[in-house]
Structure formats: structure tokens, C-alpha cells
Amino acid sequence: MKKTGAQILCESLIKEGVEVIFGIPGGAVLPLYDTLPQYPQLRHILVRHEQGAAYAADGYARATHKAGVCLATSGPGATNLVTGIANAYMDSSPIIGITGQVARPFIGQDAFQEIDMTGITLPITKHNYLVTDTGELARIVKEAFYIAQTGRPGPVLIDIPKDVQQEEAEFVYPEKVALPGYKIFSQGHSIQVKRAARLINEAEKPVILAGRGVIISQAYDELKELAEKAQIPIVSTLLGIGSFPENHILNFGMLGIHGTAYANLAVQNADLLIAIGMRFDDRATANTSGFAPLAHIIHIDIDPAEIGKNVPVDTPIVGDVKNVLQAMNKEIERRDHLDWLSQLDQWRYEHPSLEIEENDKLLPQYVIRQIYEATQGDAIVVTGIGQNQMWAAQHFVYTKPDSFISSGGLGSMGFELPGAIGAKVGCPEKMVWCIAGDGGFQMTIQELATITQENLAVKIAIINNGYLGMIRQWQELFYKHRYVAAKLWNPDFVKIAEAYDIPGTRVKHREEVISAIQKAIDYPGPFLIDFVVEPEENVYPIVPPGESLSKTLEIPKPAIVDRY
Ligand SMILES: Cc1ncc(C[n+]2csc(CCOP(=O)(O)OP(=O)(O)O)c2C)c(N)n1
Numbered sequence: 001m002k003k004t005g006a007q008i009l010c011e012s013l014i015k016e017g018v019e020v021i022f023g024i025p026g027g028a029v030l031p032l033y034d035t036l037p038q039y040p041q042l043r044h045i046l047v048r049h050e051q052g053a054a055y056a057a058d059g060y061a062r063a064t065h066k067a068g069v070c071l072a073t074s075g076p077g078a079t080n081l082v083t084g085i086a087n088a089y090m091d092s093s094p095i096i097g098i099t100g101q102v103a104r105p106f107i108g109q110d111a112f113q114e115i116d117m118t119g120i121t122l123p124i125t126k127h128n129y130l131v132t133d134t135g136e137l138a139r140i141v142k143e144a145f146y147i148a149q150t151g152r153p154g155p156v157l158i159d160i161p162k163d164v165q166q167e168e169a170e171f172v173y174p175e176k177v178a179l180p181g182y183k184i185f186s187q188g189h190s191i192q193v194k195r196a197a198r199l200i201n202e203a204e205k206p207v208i209l210a211g212r213g214v215i216i217s218q219a220y221d222e223l224k225e226l227a228e229k230a231q232i233p234i235v236s237t238l239l240g241i242g243s244f245p246e247n248h249i250l251n252f253g254m255l256g257i258h259g260t261a262y263a264n265l266a267v268q269n270a271d272l273l274i275a276i277g278m279r280f281d282d283r284a285t286a287n288t289s290g291f292a293p294l295a296h297i298i299h300i301d302i303d304p305a306e307i308g309k310n311v312p313v314d315t316p317i318v319g320d321v322k323n324v325l326q327a328m329n330k331e332i333e334r335r336d337h338l339d340w341l342s343q344l345d346q347w348r349y350e351h352p353s354l355e356i357e358e359n360d361k362l363l364p365q366y367v368i369r370q371i372y373e374a375t376q377g378d379a380i381v382v383t384g385i386g387q388n389q390m391w392a393a394q395h396f397v398y399t400k401p402d403s404f405i406s407s408g409g410l411g412s413m414g415f416e417l418p419g420a421i422g423a424k425v426g427c428p429e430k431m432v433w434c435i436a437g438d439g440g441f442q443m444t445i446q447e448l449a450t451i452t453q454e455n456l457a458v459k460i461a462i463i464n465n466g467y468l469g470m471i472r473q474w475q476e477l478f479y480k481h482r483y484v485a486a487k488l489w490n491p492d493f494v495k496i497a498e499a500y501d502i503p504g505t506r507v508k509h510r511e512e513v514i515s516a517i518q519k520a521i522d523y524p525g526p527f528l529i530d531f532v533v534e535p536e537e538n539v540y541p542i543v544p545p546g547e548s549l550s551k552t553l554e555i556p557k558p559a560i561v562d563r564y
């Protein structure tokens with residue numbers, strides 16, 4: 001049966017199980033918007049900036065493990081998606097970006113709102129398409145969802161000229177994709193798996209380094225089985241948070257430049273590092289030349305391009321984490337590693353990296369801790385970038401998968417609010433906390449209107465330090481206290497919330513924290529708390545730039561100022 005391109009797109013999205021689209025209309029997608037009411041199963045959420053649409057689709061994808069969809073018009077609408085697409089690309093999040101394009105006869109004429117989106121997004125998408133034939137659209141959508149969600153997930157862009165949306169073609173949704181050049185290595189090589197298992201069985205000081213790949217692959221049970229069977233301590237990357245319960249006795253927290261001292265010590269002293277679904281990002285490894293100097297490194301990852309990219313590895317295994325661990329666990333012997341674990345416990349005792357000072361100040365760490373206490377970890381936390389992100393990573397105890405959502409690779413400020421919107425839309429039954437920086441919040445603040453229009457009960461905690469805090473911290477520690485462009489004049493966030501019809505409150509003292517959080521939780525809709533925290537609080541531990549993980553600094557020492 002013949003249908004228009006717009007209808008074909010909608011029907012194809014429904015076939016792919018899409019329920020929500022985040023977007024903003026414009027001339028080049030008006031045929032599509034005109035068609036949307038024919039498909040009430042597709043809920044369209046009107047955002048206030050296309051960057052918000054991409055972040056929301058990303059937050060939705062990370063919270064639900066389903067592809068998130070964002071939609072924008074050609075030209076400025078499309079370019080506004082770019083940062084969000086890059087964000088999804090760097091964190092391997094499956095989003096589908098749909099952009100309108102000028103009608104085919106106008107392409108190449110610098111027509112009104114014409115921009116080469118496939119060119120622009122080539123390096124930040126897993127794949128992209130310019131649809132030139134309406135008859136190809138269904139196949140393209142099928143392929144796009146397949147590519148986005150299989151192997152190492154990532155964003156796929158489909159650019160659809162306006163006349164393709166209007167033109168009719170025969171609609172048959174393909175059953176299968178035929179992509180001979182697209183290979184997924186889902187099973188690890190059995191010889192490598194056996195070799196890794198033997199190394200694990202023989203190791204005296206093994207450490208598991210868990211990354212986001214464990215979460216993407218949903219290999220929580222397999223990871224736990226490995227760790228418990230062989231009694232191996234686990235440290236995680238920032239995006240690996242949630243892959244293993246942080247209240248488990250074998251959990252030693254996050255490693256890296258803001259990792260716990262004991263996690264970093266574990267890695268630096270390990271004789272075997274089992275890196276699972278992670279890519280040796282520089283924020284995790286610090287200076288790679290001094291990274292895990294004593295360890296034989298096993299690296300399990302689905303993307304062969306990651307093997308040996310940043311750090312030389314001794315035993316690579318290319319495969320899906322869940323499959324590889326299932327195969328490997330069969331070969332793993334029970335061990336206790338008592339000496340090694342008691343050494344780690346000793347380090348944890350000697351370096352209590354995450355202790356919160358008892359004083360009268362309103363410390364940001366205390367705020368995060370109280371949000372954890374009030375929710376008992378039963379929430380999705382979506383963070384901004386900078387200090388707030390690190391405190392949220394360090395001081396909330398993540399015990400459930402998919403409970404921590406953050407922009408890791410791109411580190412893009414402004415992710416917090418739309419990211420939280422996406423998570424809440426995807427998981428309406430879960431409590432969603434947006435932990436925002438006062439700087440980052442203002443980059444996508446307009447999405448408060450989306451929250452109100454869609455009545456999304458997102459709880460917002462602004463960690464208001466009056467600074468671009470992480471910038472100020474670096475200027476303090478590494479630029480001799482010279483603060484340049486770090487101080488923020490801020491609007492009254494509670495009044496702003498009120499203007500968007502969202503109730504809120506301001507907290508300036510420690511003793512008000514618990515009741516304010518409870519008020520936000522008890523309120524049936526969205527709620528904003530402006531936590532006016534200690535302005536010059538720093539994130540510790542920190543590994544100074546250029547140093548290895550062995551140089552993890554825990555306590556603020558004045559000497560640091562002189563050294564840099
Ligand atoms: C879009 C974007 N611009 C600039 C930066 C550089 N940057 C990293 S952290 C930071 C400060 C963030 O300030 P705020 O949101 O208040 O968070 P805080 O560190 O104070 O918690 C900046 C400017 C960035 N990461 N993203």
C-alpha cells in the first residue's frame with residue numbers, strides 16, 4: 001500500500017517500538033508534524049531547544065536501554081542537535097536523530113535553512129543517512145535502529161528532505177537488515193577467554209575495572225558472579241557506576257582523577273587488571289605511562305577499535321561483556337584473596353577519601369549524601385558537569401543498575417535537566433533527581449517549561465556554589481589562585497522555578513537540608529531546591545594534570561598552590 005514518506009517514517013518508528021519523540025517543528029519537518037496526529041501511539045514532547053531534545057533522547061536511552069528519538073528541522077534546528085549527538089556518541093548511547101532537509105531540488109543551492117547534516121555529523125555518529133528515495137526510507141529506519149542498538153551502541157542520524165516526507169511510496173517494513181559490512185563480535189574468542197580465566201585463577205592481586213559496557217550489556221549478574229566466586233575487588237569508571245552495587249563488600253569505588261585513593265592504590269598495585277567494557281579514558285587512567293605498572297591487563301570490549309588504543313593490553317577479548325563473562329565464569333575457580341582484600345581494606349581505612357567534614361558549613365557533599373539517605377538509593381540521578389558531577393558520583397551510594405546518568409566522554413554542561421527529563425519520561429515510576437551545577441543549569445534552563453508542559457515530576461537540586469566550580473578549583477590549584485571568568489552572577493533560581501510554575505525552596509544551612517529534600521520527595525510534581533553551598537569547596541581526591549594515579553592527592557595542602 002502506498003503511503004507518504006512522513007507516514008512511512010511514523011509507521012516504521014512504531015514497528016521499532018518507539019513511544020516518545022523529543023523535538024521542535026520547523027519548515028522542513030512540517031509534513032512530518034502534520035502527519036503525527038494520525039499516530040497517537042507516538043508521544044511527541046515539545047522541548048525548548050533542540051540540544052534538549054538530543055540530551056533527553058540520550059537520558060531516555062540510558063534509563064530504558066531502548067533507543068531514544070529526537071527530531072529537528074533543517075538548518076539551525078539540526079545544528080542545535082549536534083552537541084547532544086556528540087554526547088551520545090562519546091558515551092555509546094543509542095539515539096536516533098531525525099532531521100528535516102530542504103527538498104531534493106534545492107540541495108546544494110544554499111537554500112534557506114540548508115545545512116549538510118550528514119557531513120557535519122559524520123565523525124559523531126555511528127552511521128548517518130540522507131534519504132534521497134522515499135522507497136528506501138523504511139529500510140533506512142530499520143537499519144538505523146539496528147546499528148544504533150547493536151554492538152557498541154551509538155547515535156544514528158537520518159536526514160529527510162521535505163519532498164521525501166510528502167512523496168508517496170510503497171510501504172513494506174523489512175523483516176531483516178542486510179548489512180554485510182557491519183560485523184558484531186559478540187562471542188569472545190574461546191582461547192582468549194580460557195587464557196584470561198587461567199590468569200584470573202593464578203592472580204594474587206587481581207582487580208576488576210568495570211565500565212559502562214557492563215551496564216550496556218546488562219551483565220550485572222555475571223560481573224557479580226565473577227567477583228564473588230574469585231573474591232576480586234571491583235573499581236569502576238565514572239560511567240561504570242551502577243554496574244556493581246556500591247554497598248557490596250568487594251566494591252572499592254570509582255578510580256581516576258577524582259577516584260578514591262584506595263581504588264587508585266588497588267589499580268597501581270594490582271598484578272592483574274580485568275578491564276571490562278571500558279575504554280581507558282584519560283580521566284580514568286590519568287597519565288597512562290604510569291598506569292597499573294605491575295599489572296597484566298585483560299581487556300574485554302565489544303569494539304575492536306578500543307583494544308590497545310590508549311593503553312597496551314596483554315590479553316584482549318573482543319566480545320559482548322555478558323557473553324564473555326558467562327563463558328569465562330565457567331572456568332573460574334573459587335579463591336579468597338584474603339591478603340589482598342585485607343590490604344585494600346587497610347588502604348580504605350588509612351585513606352578515607354570520602355569522609356564529609358563535620359562543621360557548620362553547607363557542604364555540597366553533605367547535600368548529595370542526604371539525597372542518598374532520603375531515597376535509600378532508589379532513584380535515578382542525572383548530573384551536570386564539574387564539581388557537582390564528581391560529588392554526585394562520590395557521595396551517593398549507587399546500588400542499582402542504571403541509577404547514575406552523566407555525560408562522561410563529552411562532559412557537556414547542560415546535560416542535567418534535559419537528561420533528567422528523558423530519564424523521567426522513560427521511567428515514570430522511578431524518582432529522578434537532577435543534580436545541577438548553577439552554571440550548567442543555565443545552559444538548558446528553558447527545559448523547565450518542558451517539565452511543566454508535560455507535568456514531569458523531576459526533582460531538581462542545584463548545587464549553587466556561585467562559580468563555574470570546577471574551573472575555579474583548577475584555577476585555585478593549578479593557576480596560582482588566579483580566578484578568571486569563574487565567578488557567576490546568578491538569577492534567583494527559586495523565582496525562576498516559580499515563573500515556570502514549579503515550586504521550590506532555597507537552602508542555606510545544613511540543618512535545613514533533610515526537610516527540604518523530604519519536601520521535594522513528598523510533593524507530587526516537579527520541585528526545585530537551590531542549595532547555596534560553600535562556594536570554595538573542592539573535589540578531593542584529585543590527581544594533578546600530567547601525574548599518574550599514584551599521585552592521588554587527598555587533603556588540600558597549601559603547598560600545591562606553589563608547585564603549579
Ligand atoms: C558546554 C560546556 N562548556 C564548558 C565546559 C567547561 N567546564 C567544565 S566544568 C565547568 C564549570 C561548571 O560549572 P557548574 O555547572 O556551576 O558546576 P560546578 O563545577 O560549579 O559544580 C566548565 C565551564 C563544559 N564542560 N561544557
Ligand SMILES: [Mg+2]
Pocket residue numbers: 437438439463464465466467468469
Ligand atoms: Mg557551580
